[in-house]
Amino acid sequence: MGAREDEYDYLFKVVLIGDSGVGKSNLLSRFTRNEFNLESKSTIGVEFATRSIEVDGKTIKAQIWDTAGQERYRAITSAYYRGAVGALLVYDIAKHLTYENVERWLRELRDHADQNIVIMLVGNKSDLRHLRSVPTDEAKLFAERNGLSFIETSALDSTNVETAFQNILTEIYRIVSQKQIRDPPEGDVIRPSNVEPIDVKPTVTADVRKQCCQ
Amino acid sequence: MEATASSKFSDVDEYGFKRGDKFDYKFYGKFMDGYLKILTRRRIKWEGLLEQNPDLTLISPKLKRYIRKGIPGPYRADVWMKISGADEAKQRNPDLYRSLLNIQHFNKEICDSISIDLPRTFPDNIHFDAKKERLFNILCAYAHHNRDVGYCQGLNYIAGLLLIVTDDEEKSFWLLKHIVENIVPQYHSHNMANLLRDLAVFRELVIRRVPAVNRHVEDMNLPYAVIASKWFICIFAEVLPVETVLRIWDCVFAEGYKIVFRAALAMFITHKNDILGCDDIAALATLFRDHMIQDSIVTDCHSFVEAMFSLRLKRNELESLRKVAVLNGN
Numbered sequence: 418m419g420a421r422e423d424e425y426d427y428l429f430k431v432v433l434i435g436d437s438g439v440g441k442s443n444l445l446s447r448f449t450r451n452e453f454n455l456e457s458k459s460t461i462g463v464e465f466a467t468r469s470i471e472v473d474g475k476t477i478k479a480q481i482w483d484t485a486g487q488e489r490y491r492a493i494t495s496a497y498y499r500g501a502v503g504a505l506l507v508y509d510i511a512k513h514l515t516y517e518n519v520e521r522w523l524r525e526l527r528d529h530a531d532q533n534i535v536i537m538l539v540g541n542k543s544d545l546r547h548l549r550s551v552p553t554d555e556a557k558l559f560a561e562r563n564g565l566s567f568i569e570t571s572a573l574d575s576t577n578v579e580t581a582f583q584n585i586l587t588e589i590y591r592i593v594s595q596k597q598i599r600d601p602p603e604g605d606v607i608r609p610s611n612v613e614p615i616d617v618k619p620t621v622t623a624d625v626r627k628q629c630c631q
Numbered sequence: 632m633e634a635t636a637s638s639k640f641s642d643v644d645e646y647g648f649k650r651g652d653k654f655d656y657k658f659y660g661k662f663m664d665g666y667l668k669i670l671t672r673r674r675i676k677w678e679g680l681l682e683q684n685p686d687l688t689l690i691s692p693k694l695k696r697y698i699r700k701g702i703p704g705p706y707r708a709d710v711w712m713k714i715s716g717a718d719e720a721k722q723r724n725p726d727l728y729r730s731l732l733n734i735q736h737f738n739k740e741i742c743d744s745i746s747i748d749l750p751r752t753f754p755d756n757i758h759f760d761a762k763k764e765r766l767f768n769i770l771c772a773y774a775h776h777n778r779d780v781g782y783c784q785g786l787n788y789i790a791g792l793l794l795i796v797t798d799d800e801e802k803s804f805w806l807l808k809h810i811v812e813n814i815v816p817q818y819h820s821h822n823m824a825n826l827l828r829d830l831a832v833f834r835e836l837v838i839r840r841v842p843a844v845n846r847h848v849e850d851m852n853l854p855y856a857v858i859a860s861k862w863f864i865c866i867f868a869e870v871l872p873v874e875t876v877l878r879i880w881d882c883v884f885a886e887g888y889k890i891v892f893r894a895a896l897a898m899f900i901t902h903k904n905d906i907l908g909c910d911d912i913a914a915l916a917t918l919f920r921d922h923m924i925q926d927s928i929v930t931d932c933h934s935f936v937e938a939m940f941s942l943r944l945k946r947n948e949l950e951s952l953r954k955v956a957v958l959n960g961n
Binding site: 437458461489492493494 | 780785820822823826827854860861869920
């Protein structure tokens with residue numbers, strides 16, 4: 418853990434969703450610990466990890482939540498979507514069914530997450546070129562039609578993992594920081610001393626905190 | 632590895648699990664010096680007990696005491712079968728397992744979801760590759776036997792560990808059935824209703840026994856579902872060190888669900904200071920996910936089980952907390 422782990426300007430909660438076995442946990446470990454485990458284990462329950470990145474000189478701390486892909490686990494994850502400002506919806510480019518189920522996951526988000534949540538469609542396992550069953554163009558088009566950003570990643574060889582998280586966090590940051598300018602804060606505002614107030618409600622919620630002695 | 636070279640212990644444990652890079656050989660050596668003596672003593676005592684009373688279906692106070700001190704490895708599978716009643720259930724329905732394996736058309740969705748988890752079950756166990764086909768049979772048979780549950784992720788770890796201990800598909804099936812239907816019913820079903828209820832009950836127990844710890848955990852905003860879902864779903868399989876899990880399961884098969892709460896509560900109480908020492912949510916999550924499940928406290932299975940039983944916990948209290956949790960909608 419970094420020495421200044423506790424100092425950040427923005428805290429964004431991002432959830433990883435998608436079918437079982439698409440590589441959600443390895444995306445998380447690649448991004449937060451630069452680790453990939455070939456001998457990965459099925460995730461049971463809910464896990465999460467954090468990592469901070471810089472955008473426009475601001476420190477953004479990402480709190481990334483990961484859960485079991487099996488549908489019944491939605492029962493214990495009611496708190497999972499609460500306060501989430503971003504979602505990585507992951508499928509496996511070599512397993513078409515996991516791509517077909519993307520629509521189901523979008524419905525799940527519509528039902529349980531904030532309506533302004535930023536969603537990125539992620540085709541993982543791009544290293545499995547010879548096994549590809551979901552064409553890049555098809556997924557890209559689907560993403561465009563549904564207003565999602567899109568990227569293909571490989572948690573195994575690291576391709577685009579960093580970019581995927583950077584992009585979604587930057588996108589969230591832009592929305593949140595523009596909102597600050599547009600809407601003067603009122604109501605439920607976290608206002609630590611020494612920092613410009615930021616609206617954390619009602620659409621894109623973001624926990625904002627700044628240490629005074631940096 | 633340096634640690635292993637200077638240690639008398641292999642980097643693979645007796646069940647075939649690779650000991651991780653962080654495994655504390657020094658502590659383990661010290662612990663085993665004492666524990667090996669305990670194991671030998673228990674073995675002799677159990678031999679005597681089994682000679683006098685090979686039946687084991689009636690759990691006398693003496694048998695209960697013996698079980699709490701650990702069932703010797705060679706007797707474990709058979710003792711589990713008898714004390715749980717799984718053996719009796721099997722005798723009442725001797726053809727069930729075989730007939731399930733002979734089903735003509737297995738549900739494809741169920742088979743696929745089990746297949747995804749097979750390579751992801753105990754990849755760190757050097758013998759387990761050879762057991763995967765048998766694990767598939769057990770999980771597939773059970774999923775078709777109990778359609779309300781079907782296949783629930785996590786059962787792969789429970790059935791996998793049962794298979795390691797019993798080395799017998801059919802016994803594993805009957806013990807799995809006993810756990811899922813009698814010990815923790817409705818944990819693994821589609822709505823996971825009782826899991827949610829018991830997570831709420833567990834939180835209430837923490838409030839009652841170690842209120843400062845609960846306050847701290849809630850101040851950090853770490854939900855109990857993140858901390859303890861896997862503990863309850865897997866009954867600590869693939870959470871704690873194997874020997875510790877087996878000692879817990881010895882008692883679970885003899886005494887039932889209450890033991891799961893004892894173990895969970897003991898985790899909080901024995902790690903009280905570690906929990907209170909974490910000052911942000913990430914550190915706290917790491918403590919629960921990494922450190923706490925492999926440190927010296929849980930590796931010393933004998934002391935950990937003693938800690939579980941030094942707790943005051945009555946079935947009445949759990950039952951009334953369960954009622955309240957259900958009334959409150961968890």
